[in-house]
Amino acid sequence: MASEPVNVNDFEELARFALPKMYYDFYAGGAEDECTLRENIQAFYRITIRPRVLVDVSQIDMSTTILGHHISAPILVAPTAAHKLAFHEGELATARAAAAAKTIMVLSYSSTCSIEEVASSCNAIRFFQLYIFKRRDISALLVQRAERFGYKAIILTVDTPRLGRREADIKNKMIAPPVKNLEGLITIDVNTDQGSKLETYANEMLDASLRWEDIGWLRSITTLPILIKGVLTHEDATKAVEAGVDGIIVSNHGARQLDFAPATVSVLEEVVHAVKGKIPVLLDGGVRRGTDVFKALALGALAVLIGRPVLFGLAAKGEEGVRNVLEMLKNELETTMALSGCPCIKDITRSHVRTRYDNLPSML
Numbered sequence: 001m002a003s004e005p006v007n008v009n010d011f012e013e014l015a016r017f018a019l020p021k022m023y024y025d026f027y028a029g030g031a032e033d034e035c036t037l038r039e040n041i042q043a044f045y046r047i048t049i050r051p052r053v054l055v056d057v058s059q060i061d062m063s064t065t066i067l068g069h070h071i072s073a074p075i076l077v078a079p080t081a082a083h084k085l086a087f088h089e090g091e092l093a094t095a096r097a098a099a100a101a102k103t104i105m106v107l108s109y110s111s112t113c114s115i116e117e118v119a120s121s122c123n124a125i126r127f128f129q130l131y132i133f134k135r136r137d138i139s140a141l142l143v144q145r146a147e148r149f150g151y152k153a154i155i156l157t158v159d160t161p162r163l164g165r166r167e168a169d170i171k172n173k174m175i176a177p178p179v180k181n182l183e184g185l186i187t188i189d190v191n192t193d194q195g196s197k198l199e200t201y202a203n204e205m206l207d208a209s210l211r212w213e214d215i216g217w218l219r220s221i222t223t224l225p226i227l228i229k230g231v232l233t234h235e236d237a238t239k240a241v242e243a244g245v246d247g248i249i250v251s252n253h254g255a256r257q258l259d260f261a262p263a264t265v266s267v268l269e270e271v272v273h274a275v276k277g278k279i280p281v282l283l284d285g286g287v288r289r290g291t292d293v294f295k296a297l298a299l300g301a302l303a304v305l306i307g308r309p310v311l312f313g314l315a316a317k318g319e320e321g322v323r324n325v326l327e328m329l330k331n332e333l334e335t336t337m338a339l340s341g342c343p344c345i346k347d348i349t350r351s352h353v354r355t356r357y358d359n360l361p362s363m364l
């Protein structure tokens with residue numbers, strides 16, 4: 001058994017120990033050769049920080065505001081499926097940990113606790129992640145339920161017209177975890193003996209014909225802000241602004257969809273420049289350190305979201321593990337801000353980081 005975790009990476013080993021192989025592989029895995037999975041992490045390593053000295057950093061304020069909601073630090077819980085595979089209380093434990101950390105939890109549509117259960121379990125600020133299904137009436141119903149139960153935004157995931165090829169799940173014949181939100185609404189036959197049942201399930205449900213025009217449909221059924229998750233290019237960022245969405249999440253779905261999609265942090269600036277400050281840009285993918293959060297903010301993200309670290313914390317230690325993960329990242333960010341001469345979030349600027357493409361003298 002590994003020693004007490006001192007950083008969020010340590011939780012992965014604990015989770016591997018705690019979980020059945022099928023579930024660990026489901027959480028940890030990426031698409032095909034997992035090139036993007038590695039790149040999401042490696043791209044952060046290629047960015048260095050340019051610290052400033054002799055700044056008063058006796059007080060550090062990491063708090064920020066997302067869509068009008070004040071939170072303790074720019075670190076949100078990303079939507080991830082099936083938390084009960086990690087811990088028996090599932091998303092209820094995650095939501096309580098998010099509330100304790102005074103941050104936002106994005107509840108996945110594919111949760112193992114329902115929209116209503118999570119809403120009544122704690123007072124975390126909650127957003128709801130949505131897919132648009134072939135059965136559009138079901139998507140509409142989920143939006144209505146989220147709205148009625150106090151979720152503050154809809155996160156529309158747009159990188160999943162079908163499920164990516166997660167080869168570990170194919171080999172393990174991954175189950176399709178029960179989706180609590182769909183109980184009593186639809187039954188999909190996943191009785192295949194071949195490959196991932198989750199893939200079969202997803203491909204039955206998802207509407208692969210979705211187009212930009214359909215954002216208008218979503219807008220017509222909700223007054224909540226809509227963020228789209230899964231943008232990786234300036235072309236799509238421009239279309240997102242034109243489509244009238246309220247925010248963008250630069251994401252490659254934790255490298256679980258298209259292998260050889262770019263690392264998210266490597267395309268963040270491209271998206272930020274295209275958006276021209278009109279709507280907020282957030283990022284997820286590979287954030288494992290406070291320095292990663294700092295780098296993403298310096299490149300123009302308003303905040304980041306974390307996926308696997310939350311799942312690994314949950315698998316290792318339940319609610320306490322998720323709290324630990326969020327606190328560790330916040331502590332690391334605070335240290336990074338102090339050592340870089342940035343007392344407040346707004347003090348973190350583009351000139352606090354250097355990428356390989358920045359034209360500064362003395363680049364090795």
Ligand SMILES: Cc1cc2nc3c(=O)[nH]c(=O)nc-3n(C[C@H](O)[C@H](O)[C@H](O)COP(=O)(O)O)c2cc1C
Nearest residue numbers: 027078079080081108157253254285286306307308
């Ligand atoms: C096990 C797992 C399940 C996920 N489920 C969803 C989901 O239901 N909806 C969604 O939009 N994204 C989902 N994602 C993607 C995350 O929201 C997020 O984009 C990704 O995990 C960020 O990368 P990270 O894990 O490196 O932090 C999932 C990711 C993982 C690892």
Ligand SMILES: CCCCCCC(=O)C(=O)O
Nearest residue numbers: 081110201202205206256
């Ligand atoms: C109907 C869609 C199922 C999606 C499964 C959850 C997910 O997004 C993942 O990455 O896993």
